[in-house]
Amino acid sequence: MSNSLLMILLVLITGIVSGSVGFGIKLFLDQRSQIASRNAANQQINMAQERSQEILLEAKESSLQFRLESEKEINEEKRKIRQDQSKVDSLKEKVEKQISELDQEKLSVSEQVKFVEQQQKDLSNSRELYAKKIEDASEISYEDAKNILLKEAQEDIEHNVAKKFRLAEEELELKVEDHAKNIIAGAVQRFASDVVAEETIQAISIPSEDMKGRLIGRDGRNIRAIEKATGVDLIVDESPESVTVSCFDPIRRQVAINALNELIKDGRIHPARIESISEKSRKDIDKTIRKAGEDATFESSVKGLHPEIINMMGRLKYRYSYGENVLQHSIEVAHLGALMASEIGADEKVCRTGGFLHDIGKAFTHEIEGPHAEIGADLVNKYEMDPKIVTVIKEHHDSDFSTIESFIVAAADALSASRPGARRDSAEAYIKRLKDIEEIALSFEGVEKCFAIEAGRELRVMVDPIRINDDEAALLAKNIVEKIESSLNYPGQIKVIVIRESRSIETAQ
Known part of the structure; x- marks a missing residue:
């Protein structure tokens, strides 16, 4: 019993001692943790205080810098304002000075005007007095003397005008003549025509007098049939072995020539055969005209023409002007115009096409009344050609030109027509x-x-x-x-x- 009690007591004492020791350790650890926390808090506080001091110092420095810069800008603006004010004051002073000078000049001008008016008045009186004295002394009236002076002045003016006209012409010739010669010479040298002049065929050779009689027919019926079928005049005279075809229309004349040659070659000559051969010849001529127009267009390097215009150009194969074939002349003008246009920077296409078509109106001058230039311009205008080309065709015989291309084509036309051998007169x-x-x-x-x-x-x-x-x-x-x-x-x-x-x-x- 006593031992049990002793053991219980020992256990209690041991528990009490152990609890005391644990409580002491815990208390020590808690105090140590509180000290560490307090030290950390103090450290954070110190750091925050240091940071706040730094921020405050930076703010003071920034504020000081901003104030210095602001004061500098304000001083600069004040300086500029003072300069502007100085300029304004100076300008104001100048303006006031000029106003004062203008007032003085106005006063001076007013006085001068009065003086001039008085001088004019005195001069007028003196002129009348001197005119009267001159009339009395010279026995010439004022109007007669005035007319004499005007005549002398007119002669002097005409002399000066003539002199200036001559000097201007000489100066212009010096500048232009060489350049123009180079352009024209270059164009002519670069284009060489293989045809100079052609002559319309009118006489038809007859192999024998017997064939001539068959061509005439009984009572001249074959001649009448030929004239009716072709629209030409067939002249049979005393000339041996030949007849003459006469017609103002070159195409009808060529139809008759071809038909006569075919009839003479065939030998069968009667009204029905004449009508058949004439119709065949007319169709052949139409084909020849179309082919001539196409060949001329290709040779002239002209593009984009309406087929009807090409056909019209082919008609010029049978048209002559002073012995020069008009179609060949048109080809020459197209090439010359394009060459000259390329030399001076004008529209080469307009000059080439306008030069090629410039005489297209001659294909219809016996059918449509009016100058061939206007006829040609109206014809191509119906096919919606470029207005510049229409203008070139219309103006190629004018003396005043609205475009440089018109002038170039007119020059090329004159150059082609006037060169030696191109045309012939009687x-x-x-x-x-x-x-x-x-x-x-x-x-x-x-x-x-x-x-x-x-x-x-x-x-x-x-x-x-x-x-x-x-x-x-x-x-x-x-x-x-x-x-x-x-x-x-x-x-x-x-x-x-x-x-x-x-x-x-x-x-x-």
């Missing part, structure tokens, strides 16, 4: 034209002699150097040109050259 008409040109020049005073050369394309006029001075020579050339233009009809251009020669001769003994 000898009588040729000689008469030259005489008329020379007579016009000889009708002017001071002209001693003149010569029409270069097939009438150049007129050289020799003048009396005593009666005609250099300035008057320039006016004389202009007057001769104007009279030629108003009095004569001529192809191409006529260049008038007035030559004034002065000679001083001394003899050494």
